[in-house]
Amino acid sequence: MADNRIEPPPGMVEKRGSALWLTHLLMIAGVLVIFFPIWLAFVASTHTQQEIAQAPMPVLPGSHLIENYTRALFSGVNVPVATMLMNSMVMALGIALGKIAISLLSAFAIVYFRFPGRRFFFWMIFLTLMLPVEVRIVPTYQVVAGFGLLNSYSGLILPLIASATATFLFRQFFLTVPDELAEAARVDGARPMRFFLDILLPMSRTNIAALFVILFIYGWNQYLWPLLITTNPEMNTIVMGLKQMFPSGDDIADWPVIMATSILAMVPPVIVVISMQKLFIRGLVDSEK
Incomplete structure (x- = not known):
């Protein structure tokens, strides 16, 4: 039986793959831009007032999460x-x-x-x-x-x-x-x-x-x-x-x-x-x- 499948033009698969990766990278970058302020708010909610006031501000969670959320x-x-x-x-x-x-x-x-x-x-x-x-x-x-x-x-x-x-x-x-x-x-x-x-x-x-x-x-x-x-x-x-x-x-x-x-x-x-x-x-x- 003859194979009637149509082969894609050379380079189409590669272009499709690169475009897919670029789309995903843009989506990830957009998510990070939106999520970063929320992350900073969460980090600030786990530190003390003195730790937040220090420069630079911490970007990793602290040890006061339970205390601060209980107070709130x-x-x-x-x-x-x-x-x-x-x-x-x-x-x-x-x-x-x-x-x-x-x-x-x-x-x-x-x-x-x-x-x-x-x-x-x-x-x-x-x-x-x-x-x-x-x-x-x-x-x-x-x-x-x-x-x-x-x-x-x-x-x-x-x-x-x-x-x-x-x-x-x-x-x-x-x-x-x-x-x-x-x-x-x-x-x-x-x-x-x-x-x-x-x-x-x-x-x-x-x-x-x-x-x-x-x-x-x-x-x-x-x-x-x-x-x-x-x-x-x-x-x-x-x-x-x-x-x-x-x-x-x-x-x-x-x-x-x-x-x-x-x-x-x-x-x-x-x-x-x-x-x-x-x-x-x-x-x-x-x-x-």
Whole structure:
């Protein structure tokens, strides 16, 4: 039998190999550039104040890791970091889950229910993208204060759980679902919520995962809104607490504790991204829903 394989031109394999190595070297260099400041923060969190102040600054971990992280977690500056981490976790989870739940139901109603003004209400929701939190923060604060939700988890979460972006994305996905599925569910006697729970929700798994990662980080990094509605230090989030640790005036910064707090503040978002990495990527790039 004749061999019909096409041989590559001379030099193609070598060029492909060199280009592959160059790509990997550039990626490694980029990772090192991004990771180096994080490494310095971690190293600073394992040394004493005197060791950090010496020139040149150490680039290898010291022997005070447990001591500094224990002081940060259970002592802190104004309030223990463990308390602030818990507040940020509750806020980020509440915002992410609340946005996803409301957006799923809103998109489901807009796509699968026929009612007057359906398109109008969708575009009204979409137009709220032009009104960021900073624009509506004063009336939102007045409403929250009127309901007595200052210094509470409800006050931190409820004003931020509506999401026009998530509603739009879920609507666009639901529009790609074949109408035959809804017809088959109707023939089988499934009510609308049964169709939503048994068919649409499992099909939306990758979209939900991708949005959860994005919305969790959005909630975790909130600074202005928690700063406005919390006056009790026990309700401080980790981003607020980290900003308050920096000295003012002639105060001396406790850099080991500040750096330990910075590292601790990065841990939960990193865990969420790593644990949901596959679903996150599929939710962004997978075309087969």
